[in-house]
Structures are given as structure tokens and as C-alpha cells.
Amino acid sequence: MPEFPNTQSEDQQLLDKLRPSRIVLPVLIGLGVVAFMFWRSYRPGDLAPLANAKPWWLLVTVAILLARDAGYVYRIRYLTEKALSWRASLDVIMLWEFSSCILPSAVGGTAVAPVLLHKEGIPLGKSVAYIMATAMLDNMYYVLMVPLVVVIGGETLYPHEALQGGLITALRIGFVVSYVFVTAYALLMVYAIFINPSAVKRLLVRLFSVRMLRRFRGRAYKLGNELVLASAQLRGNGAAYWLRAALSTAFVWTARYLVIGCLIGAFIDVGWTEFWLIFGRNLTYKVILLIAITPGGAGVAEGAFPTFFGKFIGTATMTNFMVLLYRIVTYYLYLVLGAVFLPRWITRIYGKRKAQELMHS
Template sequence: MALNEQTLQEQFSLKKVLLPMLLGLSIVGYMLYRNYEPAQLQILRQASPLWLGITLLVLFIRDFGYIYRIRSVTDKALSWRQSFSVIMLWEFASCALPSVVGGSTVAAFMLMKEKIPLGKSIAQVMVTAMLDNLYFVVTVPVVLLMVGSSALPANDVVGEAIRTGLATAFAVSYLLVTLYAFLMGYALLLNPRAVKRLLLRLSRLRWLKRWRLTLFNHANELLIASQHLRHKGAGYWWRASISTAFVWTARYAIIGCLIAAFTQLALQEHILLFSRNLIYKIVLMMSITPGAAGVAEIAFPAFFGMFLGSFTTIVVLLYRLLTYYLYLLMGALVFPRWASRVFSKIGRRADQAAVPAE
């Protein structure tokens, strides 16, 4: 996707904010209409201030981890303020675009506009993508060993056929993520040319014809990124890995913290919620709606309703307010100032270049 000021304006337009918000909120509104009971207000008033505070703290840890990581992987080329702007806009892009698309293309473009060369921008976005995938690859076996098949919703909630489908989709997704993560690691750190040749050969297959240009571009990007990453020291990878672990642990734990504000949970139940969130996120990744709007609200009760009963709908709304609608709002607020700063610099440089020397 070719990006410039006009296309970014379209991505961060009011329409991009309102459509997914209206879709998600309309479904929550319908769920409230069907399931609302007066006793739910009393439960809301009795929410644990401690766990609500922990939920906000976990949310802060997640965002600060993202900001620290992007500043770290760019070798501090970004200031704290620039890192904050990039992460908020990256989160907005992830919320406003379908989950299957994500915000990585927008992220690389934003880094380039922050005066980071295109090759380095691609490399830095690829590093974060590789580490995100590796976290998933490492965490899933550990968590599933603790909870087993309980990570999937029960048969009486979703039906045996849907439960089997979820298990299959999760297994296939895990294998694909594992393959992709190790292929990226091999390409970025060991042998990018071999992976480039592999992708180019794949692009010649008839059934991959429609993705030929994408595979070609990705092969070139891997080669460029590898040149920038090959000589990074252990400290670079250590900081990026630790911050990734903090970010994703917080991201998967936030549901458990929020639910704990309204009901008593044992440690094992927190682990169960964490494991279910792993599978829940796979479901959201397959959504074609912006930020999985609508799908997230509908699927939430199947995964987490057993802990909340009729109060589930209100927790869905709170969860999406904190993890989705908040970033739509932040992106809409941050983008005008960021665009004014980065594009006005470009305009000033162009004007200066056009002035003839005396």
C-alpha cells in the first residue's frame, strides 16, 4: 500500500473512528437490551478498587512497554514523545484496519517520517513482529500444559462442532505462526538470501499468483532488514525481548484483572483466563472487520462468560473501552499534531530547496 499524507488522512479520518465504534457499541447495546438486570448496577458499584487500579496499571505497563521497545529497537533515534506518538498511531491503525491487515505497513511509514531511513524502518518493524510471534510460540505450550483442554470454551457453551473448529483453527494458527517466526528469524539473522530465493520460487506457483508482488516485496524487505540487524549486540536483543515479554503478558492478563474486579478469582483461574485469551485473540485475528469490531463483542461471552454470568455484557463494554475505543480516540487526537509536525518539515525542506542561491 502506497502511503502519503492523503492516504494517512483517510486512514485516520472520522469515518475510520466512527464505523468500528458504532458496530461494536451497537452489538453491546443489543446484548445489554437482551440481558440487562437491575442487580447489575449494584455489582458495578461494588467493583474492587484494588483490581480496577491493577487493571489500569497493567494497561499502563503494556503501553509503556510498547513505547520503550520502539525507542529501544530504533537505537533511541526517537524521543520519548515521538515514541508515544508512533505507538498511539500504530495502535490506532491496528484498531481501524481489519485484524488480518494490521498496522505494520503504517508503522514502517511513520518511522520513515520520523527521519529513520526506509531500510531501518522496515527492519525495526520486522524485529517487533518476529519477537511478538516468538512470544506466542513460547508461551502457548507453557500455558496449555497448565490448563489443558480447559483453554477452550465448554461444549455446552459453544457446541462440540464449534469447539472442535476452534481447536483446529488454533492448532493451525500456532503452526503457521511458529513457521513464520522461525523463517523470519532465519532470514533476518542467518541467511536472508536463501529465504529470498524460497519466497521468489513460491511466488511462481500458480495458486500463489495473486500474492506474487507481495512475496517479491517481502523478500526484498527481509534482505534489507537483515543488513541493518546482523551486527546488533546482545544488549539490543535482550532489551527488545524483555520489553516484548512485558507487553504481551500485560496484554493477555488484562482480561483476568478486569474480571477479578467483579468476582473472586484463584490463581489457577487467572491462568485459565490468560490461556483463553490466547485463543480468543486468534479468533479476533481472523475477523475482516476493523479491529475485530463486532466479532470481539460476540465471542467474548463464549470465552469468559462462565466467570461473570449475566454481568458479562458490562465487562465486555469496559474491556473494549480500555483496549479498543481508547486507542481509536487517542489516535484521532494524536494524528493531527503528528502529521502537522512531520509533513510540515517536509514542506519546509522542499521550499528551501526551491529557493535559488544568490
Template structure:
């Protein structure tokens, strides 16, 4: 079996799919059972169906934005159908890996198996990470200034808990910023100097065991940097605008769900979006696959101000719409995609062997 195929199958093993499901459903059940609020689920029937439909529509629009972005980043090398396969599997990978890890390794293999050379595949995956992180880095200070501190939740939290939450945000934000600026330096400024730095660091005694990995990663950075040289302004405009679009859509989906259960003013909408940004920056350091369990537990503290008794219901709907479908869709897309790309590879190898024998 191809090594890449082994990596894909290992990353998407049934156990890895089951873990986030168990964690997420377990945390959700605990939220309802601990306060004896199972009856709250009946309130879904009273939700504003227009806002519920809007949430589904925003989700579809967001995914289309992701599909458009990966197609634009690959200079339309990927067809619309292939772009759909890539995004569904990428979302699947992100759902079964910790948020801090994401699905980047698997995404690189997926793009490579779609016929994109390894160097370009690495470049596109690294570029999406840089674009996404730059959105967080630039948007977070804006919302902190605009909300004048109201962006951090205080409802039902002790001052010490609020302080811990703020520290979690600042630590996560600092790590994201450090990683992103290192990647920008490595990809766009001095890729070979970055490779040299990696090798220099891993020449220290107790770090020597990572020297081979550092050498490989340094080469990957150099390859990726070469692929991104010479891109025109239109390319970067499409990349940046599509990134802003998909993240705004991702955040507004929650606004739609909250508005389905309670009246939300314009200022509330802006605060919800701002708080959602802070929420996900904190969740980026979550150690569970897709933040499963942690998201469900933290959600009421962040958004209970707008929902009151509907917090548990909305977090269930939110995860049902934005998380669990990708576990299901990924399980559907994966077998067909493996049959397509690895079957095609086997035919190509067989044809090559046949030509060689002649």
C-alpha cells in the same frame, strides 16, 4: 501531497474509524438487548474500585512497555516523546485495521517519517511482529500443557462449537507459526534466498501479476536483514524481555477487571491469563478492524465461567479501556504528528530548493 501522507490519511480516514465503532457498539448493544440485561450496567457502581484502578494502572504500564521497547529497538534514536507518538499512532492503526493485517505498513511509514531510514524502519516493524508472534508460539503450548485442556471454554457451548473453536485456534496458531518461521528464515538466515523464492513463485503464470510486488518485498527483506546484523546480546535481551513484559501486562489487565466483579483465586488468575492467550490467538484471524464485534460476541463464551451474569458488563469495560481510547487518542495525535513531520519535510525541501537556486 506526499504519497506517504496520502497513505496515512487513507489508513486513518473517518470511515475506517467509524466502522469498528459501529461494529463494536452494535455487538455490545445486541448482547444486552437479546437477554434484556441493560439493567446489568448498574452493577458497575458496585465494582471493586481498587481492582478497577489496578486495570487502568496496568494499561498505563503496558503502554510504557511498548514505548520503551520501540525506543530500545531503535537504539534510542527516538526520544521518549517521539516513541509515545509512534506507539499511539501504531495502536490507532491496529484499531482500524483487521487483526490479521495489523498496522505494519502504516507503522513503517511512521517510523520513516520520524527520521529513521526505510530499511531500518522495515527491520524494526518486522522484528516487533516476529517477537510478538514468538511469544504466542512459545506460550501457547505451555498453557495447553499446564491447564490440561481446561483452557478451551465449554460453558454454554455445544461439543460441536467447542470443536470448531479448537480448530480455529489450531489454524490460527499454525498460520502464525508458519509466517513467523518464514520471517525468521528471511530476516536472519537467508534473506537473498527468500527473495529468490518469492520471484520463483511469482514466475508461475497466474501469479505473475504479483511479481513486481514480490521483487519489492524481497528487497525490503534484504534491507531489513542488513539492519539487524551485529546487534549485541543486550539489544536482544531488551527486545525479548520488553516483549514478554508488555504481553503479560496486556493479559493481566483482564484479570483486574474480572477480580473487580467477583472473587478470583490464584488458580483462577492463571487460568484467565491462559484462556486470554488462546482467545487472542483465535482473534488474530478476525477479519474486522481490531476484532470489533467478534471480540464482544466471543468474550462471554471464554470468560463467562469466571463472571456469570457480569460477562456483558466486563466486556464493555474491557473494550472501553483497551480499544476505544486508542481511537480517540489516535485522532488527537494524528493531526499534530502530520503537521510536525510533513511540515518539517516541506521546510527541508524548501530550504534545499533555495540552496540549489543559489
């Protein structure tokens, strides 16, 4: 793949994807949905559990959020073989999270992340390889964790108390289909990176040469080239490299899925059985977020939350409060942090004068 030309127009395209004004739409959608939910079900007495907040659980929640972000910073620094400093790693993760919040869920921050690494001085080929490695590891975590939670939770992973008949069947089918798709994609990436990238490239090109899929052939060809490039960059790394990457991936995703249970436990008495069931339901909740077309799943995440977790919280009003709190610490917080980190990063990468030109062009 050719190097990414350092032209003002392409720099402007990056900044256009990250411009702070993109915050407005997801905030309006998300808060609008929560406001409607409160308006529909608000009862003052239902918020009584707030007076019994458990400081210990709140501290645990904060610790998990900090540990998760620290884990992401650690992972990107060591995946890039320490080409990034700790400060650069923090900037990249904050902007990656920010882009995930302001771009549609299907796109996420993956579209921006290779360019962020490239602007930090890593060749674009290596940048793409490192981001593909993170995607492979993230998918493998999901592939390995789903059978575990299904064995433990079984049918309780589905919100039978909130969905009936055709809806629960549709969710079950969606969960299975998404798992099969993620598994196939993850195994394809593993085979391409570690075994035979050229064969996978040929397979993709042939598959997308079929009449119905022909319009996607260009993207398939590009993905094939990226897999070949990623294999060349990553195949020589030793077992210690991949063990460290895998453990840090397991750490950050486990922390990510623990947040909801910790927040609920801070206000509602939750047993360990229920706590781990909440953890497992995160995996079925994710199916809804995967198909969301709004920036960062705004509106969809808020609307679906009571269906999956309302059972553990109690009243609709208290559930709506938990929705708002959960989105504040896992979504709106990163919108704010992104808006803070972005100008600093632009100034550090481009210099003050050029940063001003880019921001005002």
C-alpha cells in the same frame, strides 16, 4: 528498497489511512453488537456486583494499562537504537495503536508503522527492518507462550461450557492451524534475519510461482526483499540489543493478556487458578480476532468475548458490561487518543501550513 518519496499524494495516502472519520464504522459496529447483547439479556438485578467493586483491582488494571503503553514506547525507542525521542516514540505508538483500531485486524497497524518511522526521519529501509523485528518478536512470544499455557491449562483453554461438538472441534483446529502458521512464519523470519535471507527470498519466489499462488508472487518478492534488507540492518546488533527487545516484548504482551483477568477480578471474586486460566484463554480468544475482517475486530471481539470469559463472570448482563468495559479501555480509548495525537503529529511533522493543506485536500 527505494526511499519513500516525500510527495503530497503519498502523504495524503498515509493520512487517508489514519483519517479520524474511520472511527465511525468500528464504533457503530462494536457498540451495536454490545447494545444488541444487552437488549437480549438485560436484567437490572444482574448488575449487583458493580456495587462491590474492588478499588485495588481497578488500580492494578490502570497500572497495567499504563505499564503496557510505557513498555511499547520503551521498546520502539530502543529497537530504533534511540533514533526516536521519547516524544516521537509516544506519538508513533499512539498512532500505531490507532491504526490497528481502524484497519482490519489482518492488516493492523503494521501497514502504517514503517511510514510513521520514516516520517520521523528514519530511512525507510531501517523503518521496515525495525517493524519486521517487532513482528518477529511478537510472533515468538506467542510461539513460546502457547505450549506453556497448554501444559498448565490443557482442555480448559477451550470454552466447552459455551461450545459443543463441531464448534469446539473447529475452534481447536483453528487454534492448532494458527499456531502452526505463526510458528512457521516466526521461524522463517528468524532464519531470514539471522542466517540466510537470500535463501528465504528464493524460497518465497519459487513457492509463489506455483500456478495457484502466482497472483501473490509480487507480494512474496517484495517480502523477500524486505527480509534481505532487514537482515542487513539488524544482524550486527549485539546480544544486549536483542535481550532488551525480547524482555520488553514479553512485558507488553503479558500485560496485554492480564487486562481481562484484572477487570473481572475488580467485580467478581476470582481465585488465582481461574485468573491464570483467563490469561491462557486470551491465547485462544486471539484466534477469533486474527480472522476478523472488521476494523480492529469490531463486533467480532465483542460477540466472542462471552463465549470465552462468560464462565468466570456469571450472568449474561454482567458479562455484557465486562465486554463494554474491556473494549473501552483496550479499544475505544485508543480511538480517542489517536484522534487527539494525530493532528499534533501532523503539525509537528509537516508544519502547520502544510498540515492544513493535507487535511483539507
